[in-house]
Amino acid sequence: MMGTSPLARIGLVVALVIALLWTVLPLYWVLKFAFETSGEIALFPPPLFPPHPQPGAFYSIFGFPYKLASGNTLLPSGQSHQILLGLRNSLIVAVIVTAITLIVVVPLAYVFARLEFRHRNKLLTAVLLAVSSPPVSTLIPFYALYVQLDLVNTLTGLIIVTLTITIPFVTWMLIGFFRNLPPVERLARIDGFSRVYTFARIMVPLGRGGIAVAAGIAFLFSWNEYVYAQVLVTGSEAVTLPAAVSGFLFQDPEPSQLAASMWLSVLPPFLLCFFLQKHIGEMNLVDPVR
Amino acid sequence: MTEISNLQFALMVALPVLVFLILVVIYPLVYALWMSTQNIQFFGGYQTDFVGLDNYRDVLSDKDFWHSTWISVRFTAESVVLTLVVATALAVLLNRNMRGRGLIRSILILPWAMSPYGTGIVFFYLVRGQTGIGTAVAAAFGSSDTFNLLNREFVIEILAIGNAWNMAPLVAFFLLANMTTIPTRLYDLAAIDQMSALEQFRHVTLPPLRFTLFVFTCITTVMSLKMFDYVFTFTRGGPGDASAVLTYQLYKISFQDLNLGYGAAMSFFLLLLILGSTGLLYLVWGRRETA
Numbered sequence: 001m002m003g004t005s006p007l008a009r010i011g012l013v014v015a016l017v018i019a020l021l022w023t024v025l026p027l028y029w030v031l032k033f034a035f036e037t038s039g040e041i042a043l044f045p046p047p048l049f050p051p052h053p054q055p056g057a058f059y060s061i062f063g064f065p066y067k068l069a070s071g072n073t074l075l076p077s078g079q080s081h082q083i084l085l086g087l088r089n090s091l092i093v094a095v096i097v098t099a100i101t102l103i104v105v106v107p108l109a110y111v112f113a114r115l116e117f118r119h120r121n122k123l124l125t126a127v128l129l130a131v132s133s134p135p136v137s138t139l140i141p142f143y144a145l146y147v148q149l150d151l152v153n154t155l156t157g158l159i160i161v162t163l164t165i166t167i168p169f170v171t172w173m174l175i176g177f178f179r180n181l182p183p184v185e186r187l188a189r190i191d192g193f194s195r196v197y198t199f200a201r202i203m204v205p206l207g208r209g210g211i212a213v214a215a216g217i218a219f220l221f222s223w224n225e226y227v228y229a230q231v232l233v234t235g236s237e238a239v240t241l242p243a244a245v246s247g248f249l250f251q252d253p254e255p256s257q258l259a260a261s262m263w264l265s266v267l268p269p270f271l272l273c274f275f276l277q278k279h280i281g282e283m284n285l286v287d288p289v290r
Numbered sequence: 291m292t293e294i295s296n297l298q299f300a301l302m303v304a305l306p307v308l309v310f311l312i313l314v315v316i317y318p319l320v321y322a323l324w325m326s327t328q329n330i331q332f333f334g335g336y337q338t339d340f341v342g343l344d345n346y347r348d349v350l351s352d353k354d355f356w357h358s359t360w361i362s363v364r365f366t367a368e369s370v371v372l373t374l375v376v377a378t379a380l381a382v383l384l385n386r387n388m389r390g391r392g393l394i395r396s397i398l399i400l401p402w403a404m405s406p407y408g409t410g411i412v413f414f415y416l417v418r419g420q421t422g423i424g425t426a427v428a429a430a431f432g433s434s435d436t437f438n439l440l441n442r443e444f445v446i447e448i449l450a451i452g453n454a455w456n457m458a459p460l461v462a463f464f465l466l467a468n469m470t471t472i473p474t475r476l477y478d479l480a481a482i483d484q485m486s487a488l489e490q491f492r493h494v495t496l497p498p499l500r501f502t503l504f505v506f507t508c509i510t511t512v513m514s515l516k517m518f519d520y521v522f523t524f525t526r527g528g529p530g531d532a533s534a535v536l537t538y539q540l541y542k543i544s545f546q547d548l549n550l551g552y553g554a555a556m557s558f559f560l561l562l563l564i565l566g567s568t569g570l571l572y573l574v575w576g577r578r579e580t581a
């Protein structure tokens with residue numbers, strides 16, 4: 001593209017270093033707490049690297065004691081039960097939410113993207129409206145409803161409410177994706193395939209890249225959901241990882257265990273990102289608004 | 291197999307979802323509408339009294355409400371500008387040919403995978419006096435003071451920076467996807483015209499991105515206005531009420547003071563603010579972009 005004079009190259013490297021620092025520094029600053037003791041975290045000035053890195057906090061949050069090199073023992077955390085439950089529940093909720101979201105959203109997005117029918121734009125507006133309604137204001141009605149239906153502190157309740165976040169957003173994302181697929185329907189119709197067959201056997205396989213990204217996004221949103229979980233399941237058997245992690249923040253501040261449990265909560269999304277970063281550009285949030 | 295029409299096929303797949311969406315969009319709205327006209331009491335037995343529009347009138351004369359609205363608007367405006375600037379910079383950078391591009395992309399997208407509540411926790415420890423980076427940097431220059439970046443004057447700006455950190459990668463990747471469709475021929479022509487890097491950015495790179503930028507301005511505006519968990523884990527509205535955004539104020543009124551009717555009335559002002567600001571963005575900007 002542009003000339004690669006030495007000056008331009010230095011500029012590129014500097015820009016790259018700034019971008020990487022901007023991205024990694026905040027993450028590093030807190031995630032390193034997991035390898036420090038509370039004493040080391042409280043040191044002045046705050047150390048740039050853990051002085052004596054050790055995995056004790058991870059033992060604690062899983063409910064095991066850990067013997068430090070100094071001879072002291074780190075006790076198992078009182079919240080290890082919640083963390084383990086949260087890990088399990090978050091996985092269950094995220095997998096089920098992802099599955100239901102895909103089943104519902106793929107046909108829906110396809111219909112919005114490829115077929116002309118009356119009231120289409122009105123329906124699309126309803127989807128976009130659902131994306132913009134703030135969780136804090138829908139929380140109270142949901143809570144009131146859930147009290148009556150006995151869904152507070154249940155995974156079912158949390159799954160339903162999480163779907164209200166994933167479905168509108170993923171639909172929106174997939175509409176743009178389906179619109180840009182090659183127009184093969186007419187050919188399929190000439191060959192005598194029915195609409196349902198065309199959709200299930202031609203469009204879905206054709207769009208599997210986008211559908212995989214949609215799955216990733218649904219998983220990510222569900223895994224990271226905190227507002228509803230904080231009110232609906234905190235402290236119960238149905239606690240999810242975000243709600244369990246925040247226990248280290250408020251009830252009993254324990255930065256090293258907080259950081260260790262944050263490692264648990266960020267690793268799956270980070271791994272997912274290695275996949276998503278390649279394909280997310282194929283999605284299109286801009287198209288449906290046109 | 292019998293043939294079905296477009297509308298029938300559409301209804302077949304869309305109807306169940308629409309019923310669900312109506313339930314989850316309309317039901318809370320109607321319920322909140324009902325609540326907003328009631329005075330709801332928990333103490334001394336659950337009791338509701340119809341009070342008409344009193345709650346709405348009270349919101350409008352509530353100093354805390356106007357304070358929070360102002361904080362929300364400031365936080366949102368700063369977040370949106372920062373997010374778009376950072377995202378554009380990241381996209382321009384990622385659009386360059388360089389070694390290890392895949393790895394760099396994988397790293398630069400990471401903040402987006404972080405949940406808002408996690409971002410709040412991360413930035414809380416990053417900027418707070420004792421464990422904060424301000425103190426570490428100052429110490430490296432020989433100072434022995436603690437630097438608390440979380441103070442009344444700058445808390446909104448700090449919040450906006452963290453928010454931009456969280457949102458920018460997504461925007462950057464969509465801008466990048468858009469940039470790769472710009473024909474390289476245009477850059478060759480720009481080189482012939484001896485454009486400077488800045489001119490080239492303004493006249494070649496930017497124009498095709500304008501509609502995308504508009505859409506993401508709307509998206510980040512909505513996301514910032516409805517942001518709650520990030521502020522909740524980061525500043526809890528503090529210090530004092532210096533960062534009590536509207537969503538935080540709503541949470542406090544509804545879940546701490548249990549003033550549900552009043553909270554419901556206020557939530558409609560938030561919804562109005564969200565829809566109003568996207569509408570305004572469309573009127574002053576989006577309408578002129580033909581995409």
